[in-house]
Amino acid sequence: xxxxxxxxxxxxxxxxxxxxxxxxxxxxxxxxxxxxxxxxxxxxxxxxxxxxxxxxxxxxxxxxxxxxxxxxxxxxxxxxxxxxxxxxxxxxxxxxxxxxxxxxxxxxxxxxx
Amino acid sequence: xxxxxxxxxxxxxxxxxxxxxxxxxxxxxxxxxxxxxxxxxxxxxxxxxxxxxxxxxxxxxxxxxxxxxxxxxxxxxxxxxxxxxxxxxxxxxxxxxxxxxxxxxxxxxxxx
Numbered sequence: 713x714x715x716x717x718x719x720x721x722x723x724x725x726x727x728x729x730x731x732x733x734x735x736x737x738x739x740x741x742x743x744x745x746x747x748x749x750x751x752x753x754x755x756x757x758x759x760x761x762x763x764x765x766x767x768x769x770x771x772x773x774x775x776x777x778x779x780x781x782x783x784x785x786x787x788x789x790x791x792x793x794x795x796x797x798x799x800x801x802x803x804x805x806x807x808x809x810x811x812x813x814x815x816x817x818x819x820x821x822x823x824x825x
Numbered sequence: 826x827x828x829x830x831x832x833x834x835x836x837x838x839x840x841x842x843x844x845x846x847x848x849x850x851x852x853x854x855x856x857x858x859x860x861x862x863x864x865x866x867x868x869x870x871x872x873x874x875x876x877x878x879x880x881x882x883x884x885x886x887x888x889x890x891x892x893x894x895x896x897x898x899x900x901x902x903x904x905x906x907x908x909x910x911x912x913x914x915x916x917x918x919x920x921x922x923x924x925x926x927x928x929x930x931x932x933x934x935x936x937x
Contacts, residue, residue: 754928815867
């Protein structure tokens with residue numbers, strides 16, 4: 713079956729660093745995406761990993777270990793505007809050679825002053 | 826500006842009524858998708874379309890229907906057969922199914 717796990721909620725302090733973990737069990741794995749979603753708004757694309765290792769994009773970094781079925785999103789120098797839900801999504805290759813995104817339930821991050 | 830437009834932002838449905846949610850994109854993307862999001866849950870795929878005049882069921886297609894007559898448009902109809910339609914509906918598009926998806930602002934559907 714397909715399963716993606718993320719913590720439901722996390723709290724961190726402005727200026728600090730926070731790591732949001734995602735573990736997955738899927739068939740046909742072909743990459744992992746992270747999206748940010750503010751309440752009542754559309755998800756916005758943050759990062760993408762297809763190979764093992766760390767991808768850095770400004771204050772945001774994402775790590776992937778395919779052998780462990782594990783990824784994390786690292787947010788540095790936290791700002792109040794980073795309070796949002798962070799969605800982990802695995803891309804799977806289907807029998808018809810198309811791809812499908814399977815989303816986790818999201819991690820709600822609260823940044824406190 | 827290029828983007829994905831969903832309308833209306835809020836929609837109310839009466840019992841036994843069909844309603845249609847609009848999704849238009851001017852990004853020239855081939856693939857389009859409809860997702861449903863319930864409180865505290867991830868996005869679940871309803872339908873997707875890789876090209877015009879073709880679409881496939883996602884994980885929760887029952888009670889929904891779509892059409893893809895134009896590249897820019899992918900409307901979703903929530904039929905009376907969908908017994909629990911209250912949710913946040915998100916439309917997305919991408920160059921192909923392997924590419925990152927870009928989302929519209931969503932439509933929140935409620936039952937009267």
